[in-house]
Amino acid sequence: MSLPTALPMTRRGALAAAVAALAWRPTFAAEDAGQAEALHVLNRLAFGPAPGDLDRVTQMGVHAWIAEQLHPERLALPAFLADQLSTLRTPNETQRQMVDQYREMAREAKAAKQAETASPDGSKAATAEGAERRRQVAAITVEAGEERLLQALSSPRQLQEVLVDFWFNHFNVYQGKGLVRVLVESYEREAIRPHVLGRFRSMLGATAKHPAMLFYLDNWLSAAPGYQPRRGTAKVSGLNENYAREVMELHTLGVDGGYTQQDVTELARILTGWTLVQQESRRRRFGQGMDATASGRGDSIFAFDPARHDNGTKTWLGRSVPPNGQLEGEFALDVLANHPATAKHISFKLARRFVADEPAPALVDRLARRFTDSGGDLRAVMQALVESPEFRDPRPVKFKTPYQYAMSSVRATGIATTNVKPLMAVLSQLGQPLYGCQTPDGWHDTEADWLNPNAITQRVNFATALASGKLPLQRVDDPNAPAGNGLKAMERQADRAMARDEAAEGSTPPVDAATLLATLGPAISDKTRAAVTAAQPALRAALVLGSPDFMRR
Amino acid sequence: MQRRQLFQMAAAAGLAWTTVGRTAFAATAAPGGQVLPGNKRLVVVFLRGAVDGLSVVVPYSEGAYYRQRSSIALARPGQDGGVLDLDGHFGLNPNLAPLMPLWQSGKLAFVHASGSPDPTRSHFDAQDYMESGTPGRKGTPDGWLNRLLGAEPPVVVQAGAHAGVTRGISVGATLPRIWAGPNPVANIANGARATKPTLLDRPQVSKAFDSLYSGDDAMSRAYRESQQSRAEVNEAMSPAAHEQMVADNGAPLPNGFPDDAGRLAQLMRRDPNVQLAFLALGGWDTHVNQGGAKGQLANRLQPLGQGLAELATRLGPAFDDTTILVISEFGRTMRQNGTGGTDHGHGNVMWALGGNIAGGKVYGRWPGIDPSALNEGRDLAVTTDFRQVLAGVCMRNLGLPDSKLASVFPGFDSVPLDIART
Numbered sequence: 014m015s016l017p018t019a020l021p022m023t024r025r026g027a028l029a030a031a032v033a034a035l036a037w038r039p040t041f042a043a044e045d046a047g048q049a050e051a052l053h054v055l056n057r058l059a060f061g062p063a064p065g066d067l068d069r070v071t072q073m074g075v076h077a078w079i080a081e082q083l084h085p086e087r088l089a090l091p092a093f094l095a096d097q098l099s100t101l102r103t104p105n106e107t108q109r110q111m112v113d114q115y116r117e118m119a120r121e122a123k124a125a126k127q128a129e130t131a132s133p134d135g136s137k138a139a140t141a142e143g144a145e146r147r148r149q150v151a152a153i154t155v156e157a158g159e160e161r162l163l164q165a166l167s168s169p170r171q172l173q174e175v176l177v178d179f180w181f182n183h184f185n186v187y188q189g190k191g192l193v194r195v196l197v198e199s200y201e202r203e204a205i206r207p208h209v210l211g212r213f214r215s216m217l218g219a220t221a222k223h224p225a226m227l228f229y230l231d232n233w234l235s236a237a238p239g240y241q242p243r244r245g246t247a248k249v250s251g252l253n254e255n256y257a258r259e260v261m262e263l264h265t266l267g268v269d270g271g272y273t274q275q276d277v278t279e280l281a282r283i284l285t286g287w288t289l290v291q292q293e294s295r296r297r298r299f300g301q302g303m304d305a306t307a308s309g310r311g312d313s314i315f316a317f318d319p320a321r322h323d324n325g326t327k328t329w330l331g332r333s334v335p336p337n338g339q340l341e342g343e344f345a346l347d348v349l350a351n352h353p354a355t356a357k358h359i360s361f362k363l364a365r366r367f368v369a370d371e372p373a374p375a376l377v378d379r380l381a382r383r384f385t386d387s388g389g390d391l392r393a394v395m396q397a398l399v400e401s402p403e404f405r406d407p408r409p410v411k412f413k414t415p416y417q418y419a420m421s422s423v424r425a426t427g428i429a430t431t432n433v434k435p436l437m438a439v440l441s442q443l444g445q446p447l448y449g450c451q452t453p454d455g456w457h458d459t460e461a462d463w464l465n466p467n468a469i470t471q472r473v474n475f476a477t478a479l480a481s482g483k484l485p486l487q488r489v490d491d492p493n494a495p496a497g498n499g500l501k502a503m504e505r506q507a508d509r510a511m512a513r514d515e516a517a518e519g520s521t522p523p524v525d526a527a528t529l530l531a532t533l534g535p536a537i538s539d540k541t542r543a544a545v546t547a548a549q550p551a552l553r554a555a556l557v558l559g560s561p562d563f564m565r566r
Numbered sequence: 567m568q569r570r571q572l573f574q575m576a577a578a579a580g581l582a583w584t585t586v587g588r589t590a591f592a593a594t595a596a597p598g599g600q601v602l603p604g605n606k607r608l609v610v611v612f613l614r615g616a617v618d619g620l621s622v623v624v625p626y627s628e629g630a631y632y633r634q635r636s637s638i639a640l641a642r643p644g645q646d647g648g649v650l651d652l653d654g655h656f657g658l659n660p661n662l663a664p665l666m667p668l669w670q671s672g673k674l675a676f677v678h679a680s681g682s683p684d685p686t687r688s689h690f691d692a693q694d695y696m697e698s699g700t701p702g703r704k705g706t707p708d709g710w711l712n713r714l715l716g717a718e719p720p721v722v723v724q725a726g727a728h729a730g731v732t733r734g735i736s737v738g739a740t741l742p743r744i745w746a747g748p749n750p751v752a753n754i755a756n757g758a759r760a761t762k763p764t765l766l767d768r769p770q771v772s773k774a775f776d777s778l779y780s781g782d783d784a785m786s787r788a789y790r791e792s793q794q795s796r797a798e799v800n801e802a803m804s805p806a807a808h809e810q811m812v813a814d815n816g817a818p819l820p821n822g823f824p825d826d827a828g829r830l831a832q833l834m835r836r837d838p839n840v841q842l843a844f845l846a847l848g849g850w851d852t853h854v855n856q857g858g859a860k861g862q863l864a865n866r867l868q869p870l871g872q873g874l875a876e877l878a879t880r881l882g883p884a885f886d887d888t889t890i891l892v893i894s895e896f897g898r899t900m901r902q903n904g905t906g907g908t909d910h911g912h913g914n915v916m917w918a919l920g921g922n923i924a925g926g927k928v929y930g931r932w933p934g935i936d937p938s939a940l941n942e943g944r945d946l947a948v949t950t951d952f953r954q955v956l957a958g959v960c961m962r963n964l965g966l967p968d969s970k971l972a973s974v975f976p977g978f979d980s981v982p983l984d985i986a987r988t
Contacts, residue, residue: 231853231854231905231907234854234904234905235904235905236904236905238904240904250904250905251903251904251905252903252904252905253853253854253903253904253905253907253909254853254903254909254910255851255853255854255909258687258688258910262688262690268686268688268690268691274687274942277687442739442755442759443739444738444739444740451615451848451849452614452615452689452690452848452851454689454690460784461746462740463740464784464785464788465740465741465751465753465788466750466751466752466753466788466789466791466792466795467739467752467753467754467755467792468739468740468788469779469785469788469789469792470764470766470789470792470793470796471739471755473765473766473775473789474764474765474766477765477766477771478765508759508762511764511765512762512763512764512765541778544774544777544778547777548774549770549774552770552771552774555771555774556774556775556778559775559778560778561778561779561781561783561785561786564785
């Protein structure tokens with residue numbers, strides 16, 4: 014894998030790239046070299062090979078495969094995946110419905126607690142409706158995980174799924190904070206997924222206006238200093254600079270992007286009034302100040318509230334921003350999306366994810382130029398990345414994150430997963446709970462962040478449980494299961510699976526080591542293959558998945 | 567007295583531990599009552615997200631405090647939900663009441679208006695600096711706890727015993743920046759999982775994997791460190807030992823920090839190898855509805871106070887030689903913001919607990935909180951470099967030799983703050 018080629022990034026570029034793919038394939042030892050290339054792109058641009066992938070990608074050629082991956086809309090979802098996704102209820106609910114459910118649950122919980130305190134024997138006044146609502150809210154959490162993990166495991170649009178993981182993490186929100194719990198699914202589906210190969214500015218705007226982000230980083234409450242809410246009970250009376258800081262530090266410019274504390278405060282003023290409205294009646298009251306085109310969906314609860322907006326002139330990043338309502342914020346997002354520091358920051362993070370922990374500055378510069386020249390076209394940036402000589406270096410230098418490790422393990426086994434709860438639990442055990450990064454910087458992405466003694470032990474335990482068929486990945490849940498069937502219960506279940514010999518209900522058959530080795534091909538070294546052969550048959554597949562070779566990509 | 571207790575514990579824990587424990591005890595309690603540095607321990611508790619130090623140790627005697635925090639200020643001592651008076655000027659957040667006995671017995675101190683010389687208000691840069699111990703310098707490859715591991719004289723153990731795998735213990739599924747570096751550190755999971763049996767504890771499974779992780783690469787080293795530390799932890803936390811601890815200390819602790827702190831205390835008490843330990847606790851970024859005596863911050867402080875008190879209690883006699891430091895990357899704005907919370911600030915308060923702390927005192931030069939005294943017009947100023955506190959504890963409480971200080975805190979040239987009991 015050598016032969017760097019600089020290709021034009023036009024529509025013709027993709028064709029040219031496919032042709033060039035043939036050029037980089039050596040003419041001798043074609044099969045081995047082809048498999049090595051296929052493995053490399055499957056490791057970096059997909060969650061590793063599933064059974065048959067190595068041969069398929071080798072036959073079609075890596076560049077043709079990459080060209081396909083860069084246009085996920087052209088790849089149909091297989092029927093079994095589409096069927097599974099079609100059973101999810103959450104994607105059909107509006108933001109308002111989900112928020113209403115959560116509010117109602119919180120109100121009931123509060124009332125129940127008060128009743129408990131008031132009751133002489135401290136008995137709980139649990140109602141059937143309350144239990145049902147808790148169950149529904151818990152189900153939203155699980156469905157978000159299903160929507161994400163089922164696609165990561167089985168979607169042919171692997172690059173899209175890899176990028177959903179990357180960009181969700183870049184624009185991280187934390188499920189454990191209040192309303193975010195019920196909005197995280199909508200956030201990923203509406204604000205992240207449609208944009209991962211689109212315009213950066215679109216994703217920036219979509220995240221800025223999504224109620225999950227507005228709530229997570231508090232901007233929904235931020236108001237002009239001295240603002241008097243209509244209802245006296247609200248505590249809002251001024252600025253909150255949380256989102257304004259993080260959107261520059263984390264989402265766009267980067268911490269060394271050259272902004273000051275004053276820029277943070279001024280951007281917070283610019284973004285005052287970007288809020289969410291839960292009741293339709295209040296939404297109408299905002300009248301003409303509202304942005305009707307705020308969201309691609311009619312059910313967005315984003316709103317611009319002119320009453321909260323600070324109408325003074327702001328001085329931000331060396332410019333004067335005259336009063337202009339919501340358009341001030343749109344202007345600010347334009348400036349941030351087009352800023353050279355943003356191009357560099359995003360390019361560095363992509364290069365770190367797809368190439369190396371410490372990517373070559375030349376690569377980052379090249380990607381940043383592409384970002385700027387293309388107006389933040391993320392497909393063009395990805396194309397530049399995969400065509401770079403740095404990307405083509407086939408050495409598996411990246412240590413998998415727990416997410417990558419878990420996804421690639423299950424993919425390699427070929428298990429048709431219908432129950433993702435054990436995997437959600439495993440991700441928690443490995444220190445990377447799904448939607449569970451509390452801080453807005455998201456999970457970090459280097460070997461130093463993830464390689465530690467406990468991690469290796471936990472991964473080996475997971476590999477052993479998975480390979481011997483102890484994880485109930487095909488269990489069909491009782492639809493009337495109690496509300497407590499949440500994340501904690503899943504974790505306890507996975508703990509048990511990793512501690513005992515007997516298989517749980519819904520477990521899968523033990524993984525066949527020979528098939529697994531064929532699936533992974535050159536990913537597994539001769540040394541490991543020798544150790545596998547020497548081991549007792551029941552442990553062979555576990556050794557493959559728990560091997561040092563499989564920890565890297 | 568201490569010796570007898572230790573022997574009783576050793577008997578409960580079984581023979582293997584007894585060997586290690588006795589030897590360690592004999593080695594660390596030198597004749598004449600002189601205590602060697604190997605007996606000294608440090609626990610660092612990192613509050614990620616920037617705890618509002620002005621709500622932890624409250625300058626309740628100043629009108630400026632109440633003027634700038636109209637809805638989140640804590641009331642004066644004696645009032646409903648009021649602070650617990652410390653010294654007539656400062657009061658402790660009432661949700662930390664479990665720590666008051668330690669204050670009264672002189673084993674709890676605070677260093678107020680402490681923090682970083684670097685002005686950043688980025689959580690992530692500020693945490694990075696506090697963990698690398700080199701504020702303003704991003705390239706530092708290692709963390710100060712790892713460098714301290716390299717500089718601290720280890721506990722002397724008999725040949726054949728595990729020497730040093732668990733000298734550094736981190737609680738949590740990942741190893742944070744503060745531990746980065748060449749010296750091995752063991753990490754144990756949060757919660758009960760830390761001591762639960764796993765498939766890899768089975769000899770036939772571990773034997774098979776041992777052969778795959780026999781090299782000298784980072785993964786093989788991590789694997790072996792994990793296996794050794796698990797053996798040590800399992801020994802110290804055997805069911806018999808656990809039952810004994812529960813009998814000594816009462817009911818199991820609530821999940822989260824108190825539970826982790828209690829488990830760490832048990833491990834430190836029973837495994838004399840453990841010298842340096844680290845826990846982190848998040849959720850302090852209170853931009854909205856922070857609350858006062860009740861509310862979000864209060865709900866975070868309660869388990870923290872309870873956990874720290876449990877840690878002190880369950881360490882038993884070992885608490886006399888242990889220092890517990892509670893640190894956070896920066897403080898929060900003096901004035902409450904427009905949403906009943908506080909934004910990113912600068913100066914904060916550091917907490918120190920331990921039998922060898924000269925406590926019952928709030929250290930540090932207090933810069934005042936009148937608007938004219940604030941850093942950049944908005945935050946508590948920093949008058950004590952956080953490294954002065956860390957360096958002082960390392961030297962005076964842990965016995966780090968003067969000559970080694972520069973290797974732990976390179977580039978630090980101020981005077982360490984002495985908060986040790988003499």
